[in-house]
Amino acid sequence: MERIGLIAGNGQLPFLFAREARSRGLEVIAVAHRGETDPALEAEVSAFTWVRLGQVDRIVRAFQKAEVKRAAMAGGIGRVRALTEAWPDLGAVRIISRLRSFRDDTLLRAIADYFEASGVTIVAPTDYLAQVLSPAGHLAGPRLHPAQEKDVALGVEVAALLGQADVGQTVVVRNGHVLALEAVEGTDETIRRGGKLGGKGAVVVKRCKPGQDLRFDLPAVGPRTLEVMREVGATVLAVEAGKTVLLDAPQLFQAAETNGVSVVAVP
Template structure:
């Protein structure tokens, strides 16, 4: 009996590889469509089939899935958002969808693509369903707890990040002395943290949380060891993420580095900012 196929629309970093390994361990045949210049080449060794495309080649993506008999797929990993200004090669299918978008916000694009694919017979699923262990939970915490000032800044950041997400702009804010010093837009989390740390000088608090209207099938907030590295380089002292709605990569190395650098890490749920 042939194994059931699962489609993998792969972006950058390690999430596509982690998903592929988990899916194959569960007996699924992984059919990947990877993005040139974004997806790591190592993914090819972890999947059953792989097709490489340029960003925007929606027709080629669908053709690969249809040929492999894929009816379910996931989106794993992001893409460098600034590439939309210089390195997108939309085919006719993608151009048709783009003309119907009101603006180029993340959720709007992804929901439009997901609905189009569903209309073509490929249902987009939530990628973390196969990897629930990657979600932040109450066990995600460093040895050092927050100071009084860090708690105050975290509460401000938690509220601001919610409003930022409500506008579908970004997921991360940096706060120092109850003042917002940086918000994430198209540049991404690492660049936002670096800019915020430079402006704040030291001891800034980084808050990253899910958008209130987030479609959990894609673009969940994510952090990892690299996040803590950037915070340490930028002088940021505390990281707050949303429990149950944030992907955490390299959990143990991330917390180990946080402890080494004296950085506080916490996972909050709704209401923790009121405590």
């Protein structure tokens, strides 16, 4: 049986990837990050190894031992945890020593290059999960009114600039005012901060960085995103069509309908 590696982070994407790969007749060899990956993933794969953040060579050895030639990165890694709890091994030190900056895409590409030099090609998880990428158009909830459409357009524009700087993917807007930009805190805390500043009716925009490498760090939203929006009264979620992962889409759309949240996907 052909094998594929899974470098697992947090959330549901590692589960979706593992199940789809198995349905295609692949044997999934997973490496999971302590403090990030759900331990229940072990039941979904053929082999399962725990590592700490920064243990790059341990991942390489696990894949080489299992004769894995291809692997995908699926699921997020909390940026704060990456800053405070990493245990860099010699492989990580070698990667870091060659970098001129520590921006997300630069670091992830360098890690992928290191794996490939060790005989493991990094592929995009969405090569196996095209069905979870968002279609274009109005997806759930009320139709947008003109003021919300203007806020979405502003959020898309600002998110593109934020992405060019390789800082984050999420922008919160209301009535033509930018309330919050995502940095190290992540999407949920960005939504909370923006909602507290702008009150009810905030518009949340999440999009890919321009020129994003689709092998890693694709934007993802799910029912949890809607729950955080409900906490602060945010009423619109706009994502990038074709490049945003919809986690548990039926539950996401049902939550949007129940809470009166508009979900749209724009080019």
